[in-house]
Amino acid sequence: MKTAYLKINPADNVAVAISPLRAGDEIQVDGRRITLKTDVPAGHKVTLKDFKEGENVIKYGYPIGHVNQDVPQGSWVCEKEIKTNLAGLLDYTYNPVTVSLDIPEEHLTFKGYRRKNGDAGIRNEIWIIPTVGCVNGIANQLAEGLRRETNGGEGVDAIVAFPHNYGCSQLGEDHENTKKILRDMVLHPNTGAVLVVGLGCENNQPDIFREFVGPHDEERIRFMVAQKVDDEYEEGMKILRELYAKCVEDKREDIPLSELRVGLKCGGSDGFSGITANPLLGMFSDFLIAQGGTSVLTEVPEMFGAETILMNRCKTPELFGKTVRLINDFKEYFLSHGEPVGENPSPGNKAGGISTLEEKALGCTQKCGKSYVTGVMAYGERLQGKGLNLLSAPGNDLVAATALASCGCHLVLFTTGRGTPFGTYVPTMKVSTNSNLAAHKPGWIDFNAGVIVEDEPMDVTCRRFIEYVVKVASGERTNNEKKGYREIAIFKNGVTL
Numbered sequence: 429m430k431t432a433y434l435k436i437n438p439a440d441n442v443a444v445a446i447s448p449l450r451a452g453d454e455i456q457v458d459g460r461r462i463t464l465k466t467d468v469p470a471g472h473k474v475t476l477k478d479f480k481e482g483e484n485v486i487k488y489g490y491p492i493g494h495v496n497q498d499v500p501q502g503s504w505v506c507e508k509e510i511k512t513n514l515a516g517l518l519d520y521t522y523n524p525v526t527v528s529l530d531i532p533e534e535h536l537t538f539k540g541y542r543r544k545n546g547d548a549g550i551r552n553e554i555w556i557i558p559t560v561g562c563v564n565g566i567a568n569q570l571a572e573g574l575r576r577e578t579n580g581g582e583g584v585d586a587i588v589a590f591p592h593n594y595g596c597s598q599l600g601e602d603h604e605n606t607k608k609i610l611r612d613m614v615l616h617p618n619t620g621a622v623l624v625v626g627l628g629c630e631n632n633q634p635d636i637f638r639e640f641v642g643p644h645d646e647e648r649i650r651f652m653v654a655q656k657v658d659d660e661y662e663e664g665m666k667i668l669r670e671l672y673a674k675c676v677e678d679k680r681e682d683i684p685l686s687e688l689r690v691g692l693k694c695g696g697s698d699g700f701s702g703i704t705a706n707p708l709l710g711m712f713s714d715f716l717i718a719q720g721g722t723s724v725l726t727e728v729p730e731m732f733g734a735e736t737i738l739m740n741r742c743k744t745p746e747l748f749g750k751t752v753r754l755i756n757d758f759k760e761y762f763l764s765h766g767e768p769v770g771e772n773p774s775p776g777n778k779a780g781g782i783s784t785l786e787e788k789a790l791g792c793t794q795k796c797g798k799s800y801v802t803g804v805m806a807y808g809e810r811l812q813g814k815g816l817n818l819l820s821a822p823g824n825d826l827v828a829a830t831a832l833a834s835c836g837c838h839l840v841l842f843t844t845g846r847g848t849p850f851g852t853y854v855p856t857m858k859v860s861t862n863s864n865l866a867a868h869k870p871g872w873i874d875f876n877a878g879v880i881v882e883d884e885p886m887d888v889t890c891r892r893f894i895e896y897v898v899k900v901a902s903g904e905r906t907n908n909e910k911k912g913y914r915e916i917a918i919f920k921n922g923v924t925l
Contacts, residue, residue: 444473471698478499583672599925
């Protein structure tokens with residue numbers, strides 16, 4: 429039977445309302461009966477003690493901030509009464525913990541595409557990628573033209589153009605970020621073929637970008653410079669027809685689950701995120717890693733307040749040092765722009781029951797389970813090792829999901845309590861934190877984790893989730909794919925010329 433509230437950790441001094449609570453209701457916690465003084469919306473916190481101004485609020489077993497006024501027992505407490513404890517840079521000490529997953533290997537497989545370089549993909553798509561925003565229209569026109577000629581792309585999984593605003597009028601790190609993300613897309617195993625469309629006069633010069641891409645399958649990755657051809661549409665279509673003829677011959681085959689790489693992302697979080705969907709992804713991540721697979725956690729600002737949990741799970745002191753730099757570099761980024769490091773959560777998060785960045789972070793980081801951290805990557809860097817990796821990127825949904833795809837993830841597992849239709853350039857699977865959202869937005873949500881606070885044990889939900897992920901990796905389309913919601917966003921920090 430669905431419970432009305434949940435105390436997550438024995439050390440907590442607040443509980444979470446699973447369903448709306450009313451003033452005058454009585455709840456029993458740790459053998460004590462507490463009469464509610466206020467209504468408490470679902471997903472929000474109710475105090476289990478009398479708080480004095482300045483006292484820490486404990487949730488998930490950790491402080492999530494302090495109260496800015498006295499708050500009596502049995503009251504709804506939210507962002508109006510709770511303020512962050514986060515400030516500037518911190519010094520950290522490495523206190524490594526021992527991790528033991530104790531999850532058996534099951535030798536599962538998915539149906540994927542084996543690429544010429546030995547890598548595997550879960551989609552066989554044709555992508556048109558502009559080197560610069562000036563040729564976005566050409567890229568879109570070419571994609572539409574090939575879809576029209578091939579009955580919507582019959583024989584391949586999709587034909588997609590990926591317009592963006594960059595590739596020129598950028599300097600330094602911004603220019604390098606653009607090059608890295610576009611390179612990562614060109615080399616991604618989810619594509620069977622790529623046409624890179626350049627203009628010819630941009631900063632991201634096509635010939636230099638081709639060298640930057642490095643060794644590649646020249647039969648499947650082709651380049652066209654619009655200023656150097658008489659008719660860019662006819663020349664582009666000629667190349668695309670050749671690429672299409674190769675891709676339609678590709679067939680799925682059994683690939684070990686150990687080769688699957690997933691990105692872990694949340695957006696539009698609510699008070700249930702750290703109770704249902706995020707822990708579910710954590711359980712799945714641990715399972716995948718136990719099978720020899722890979723998961724990647726990003727959204728660095730949403731690690732603030734929970735970063736020591738990740739630091740102490742670093743496999744080596746070197747990885748600990750990289751994680752410290754990952755955190756403090758992003759804090760310095762905030763501070764250099766005159767912004768506080770704790771300026772989060774969003775209005776939607778607050779409406780859903782999240783009051784501070786620490787609370788958001790303690791829920792957010794549950795997506796990566798309990799595994800050792802085995803890798804730490806800079807923005808735009810490609811995966812080098814298996815296991816749990818941390819990736820530098822902001823919390824912004826579009827930018828972070830693009831970064832996850834670009835490091836080599838085959839799909840992004842995206843938890844949400846508020847709902848979003850967004851998808852990046854790999855399948856973007858939406859996992860709802862509550863059943864109301866899943867029922868209200870079936871065209872957005874792919875999997876409902878809300879049943880975890882109703883009547884289904886998490887291990888049972890996780891087994892269903894594993895089966896569903898394998899189906900998606902084997903070709904079943906996510907909602908964002910069905911609707912054609914695919915886009916990219918590249919991180920920008922500096923000057924636009």
